[in-house]
Amino acid sequence: MTMSEDTGTARFQVELRNATKLYGDFAAIRDISFGVAKGEFFSILGPSGGGKTTVLRAIAGLIDLTSGDLLIAGAPVNGVPVYRRGMGIVFQNYALFPHMNVFDNIAFGLRMRKVGKPEVHARVTEAMARVHLDGLGGRMPSQLSGGQQQRVALARAIIVNPRVILLDEPLGALDRNLRIAMQAELKSLQRELAITTVCVTHDQEEALSLSDRIAILNKGGVEQIGTPIEIYERPASRFVASFVGGTNLIEVVVHRSDAVSTELILPDADRTLVRVNSGDATVGRAVTLSLRYEAIRIASSPSPSPGDASVLGTVTNIAYGGSVSIFHVAINNGLTLVVAASGKPLFGLGDTVHLSWPSGAGQILQS
């Protein structure tokens, strides 16, 4: 069997089992395990130096693992060279051949495979149409915009019908508006082709909007794997909660807990009680409460809903951000809560405000 054939029986199209890569004593990645299902868009998200590129390079076959296994369509490929793995790779800097025009760049993989001229012509024309490059076949890469170069790189990767496509910060070089437009294009192309995709990014919004599932990598290890909603709504650790989206991390004490909910004591002067929707916490124990910026309501009067947690505070900082403004509010023991409110800022520095949030808005973090 060659790597471009598909047995169709494996549970995962790409799977890492306990993958570790050492450089001397330093583990760039350690003990990483995950599987990517056929047709899935799987992102690897994390801060700089977290090990994202190392994972991608290992999957591509550009580096060997120190220990652990890599399986493609269920078969171990340790030692199988890059060109036999059936991968399409798109790097951040596009890596187009500068001396070839768009048509030849896209045709490259087919010509290497000795595909006949008429078929090359038909497939390149079709791929160009798919990524909206019609009519640009004769241009050189230097005559294209960043977005167009990105499309050439994508067309060049998909034209050989790879079983998996690997994207390394594919939209990182584009400005914000173009990046958002290209995200939508990339996602619809990926869905149309139903192509298994592994994407490395440090951009949390990009990962949340494109992915079926995300692995959060930090210091070479996996912090959490889950759907975008699971990662955002139920972060497994302080690191995930603060890396993905903005959140207040507050040290609190467990006041009461049953099977389904827990009451926590906020360290403000009123020892305000906060209820969360998770149970079986140990009474008296100190835990971390994660409270998303946008979960907190800021108003000039207390919340009308009796079940809401409510605290009084003073605005100490405002960052106007167009659609959303960020307020820093000092509550009455020196603790500062950060709040995101949409629309024009209705409060000024020094204003007294009421902060409130509904029962169940926060999360207890386990680590």
Ligand SMILES: Nc1ncnc2c1ncn2[C@@H]1O[C@H](COP(=O)(O)OP(=O)(O)OP(=O)(O)O)[C@@H](O)[C@H]1O
């Ligand atoms: N060839 C190498 N020799 C030694 N250390 C390396 C090598 N390649 C990577 N590393 C180290 O391994 C760690 C993980 O690197 P990696 O490039 O995978 O991170 P990353 O998450 O992709 O970061 P970035 O977002 O900055 O690209 C880093 O600390 C890096 O310095």
